[in-house]
Amino acid sequence: MIKFLLNQTEHSVSDIDPNITLLDYLREHLHKKGSKEGCASGDCGACTVVLGESDGQTMRYKSINSCITLLASLHGKQLITVEDLKNDEQLHPVQQAMVDCHGSQCGFCTPGFVMSMFAYRKNTQTPTREGINEALGGNLCRCTGYRPIVEAAVQMFEPDAKDQFTETESVTSKKLNQIKLSDSEVALSALGRTFYSPATVTELSSLLINHPHARLIAGGTDLSLEFTQFLRNIDVLIYTGRAEGLDTVIETESQIDIGSAATYSKAKSLLVQYFPDLEELIERLGSRQIRNQGTIGGNVGNASPIGDMPPVLIALGAQLVLRKGDTTRTINVADYFLKYKVTSQQSSEFIERILIPKPKAQENFRVYKISKRMEDDISATCGAFNIEIENGLVKRVAIAYGGMAEIPKRAKHCEKALLNKDWSEHNIQVAMAELAKDFSPISDFRSSAEYRLLVSQNFLQRLFLELNSSHDTLRVSQYA
Secondary structure, eight states: OEEEEETTEEEEEOSSOTTOBHHHIIIIISOOOSSOOSSSSSSSOTTEEEEEEESSSSEEEEEEEGGGSBGGGGTTOEEEOGGGOOBTTBOOHHHHHHHHTTOOSSOSSHHHHHHHHHHHHHHOSSOOHHHHHHHTTTOOOSSSOSHHHHHHHHHTTSSOSOOHHHHTHHHHHHHHHHHHHTOSOOEEEETTEEEEOOSSHHHHHHHHHHOTTOEEESSOTTTTHHHHTSOOOOSEEEEOTTSTTTTOEEEOSSEEEEETTOBHHHHHHHHHHHOTTHHHHHHHSSOHHHHHHOBHHHHHHTTOTTOSHHHHHHHTTOEEEEEETTEEEEEEGGGTEEETTEESOOTTOEEEEEEEEOOOTTEEEEEEEEESSSSSOOEEEEEEEEEEEETTEEEEEEEEEESSSSSOEEOHHHHHHHTTSBOSHHHHHHHHHHHHHHOOOOOBTTBOHHHHHHHHHHHHHHHHHHHHOSSOOOOGGGTO
């Protein structure tokens, strides 16, 4: 059984397919039709709902895509849908602003926009145009146009920011804490399939020992497509999102320690503090709804050759803490990937933490991504560069690419052409040529092999120009 708050009412679910998405449950079982299915892949935002979570005393709200969120992951959270915003007969300020600014035409996408706006309003004291655009970036409108919707997002802040959710926040937080305290075994089973939601890492480890063929799920932004796009069933799922400590982001004197269930949204601020070039990469890999769910651990564990974070982690010399039962081992991220979708992870082993060394003062880190569309798209190629230059000489260099081979990996020939050499245009040209020895990319619908190689070589030229520029403010958006 799982329990969560449906608005303010405690709601229990049992004896239902553990593979069911939240959107299907809302529409087919609760008959809440406000949330729509537009893409079933987390791209359009028509299904957006908001989750409320208690941090002990207060509530935190985040927008998510219900079409790729499994119902069973909601245990101990508050679910808010567009139907819950109206307070008795009075529209919520977000809804009223959409009416006043004529922000809806056909109305299909409107509930998703409203929920993204609601989450932004709850989490923001001082709205900005950039912040509004980013908050609405995961919602597509096909007929109204975005100007009136943006105007509504500005107007919705004019009334007092308090609403009925503010007034009941302490009560809501108390209810959620009671659900957590009453936990026994949290699971959902039916049709011969089971979803386990362990509360501790120890419990997660034991479950994986007993179910070595189980699939792990955190944000589910990729795995859920197996249900929605490929119509597959998974017999045993183990959710990592509730395991205490797995969602933490810890800064130590020497490193950034990220739990494998920590989302991009949670890890972003600390990562960007030390590696500013990651800000745009993280914002481009998916909408706010995706970043609120997706995890860096999942991006690594998925072992996709076109994942954005693996080349970054390889270039930064990051390590993985792998756990099996009570035993852990630490390996370099570069050694995790063996061949296409095959890793060095053993049976019943899982990624517990990701360890990223803090940069030295002389390090220069850059990451460049090329994709068919600017945002919310998979890389055609992604290159990460970590280089130390001292007195015009390259003292250390780590270069890694994704999208160029069956696994993300370092460009060893390219690195050799630069290491202990002068930082010069000539040696950059040599390194560009050597890159062709490191990779033999394929052609697919994202890019031809020739284009991939040429663009990836040009990343090196761009790196040289940026690091030599006295106005080092160039961003990915100016070039991609």
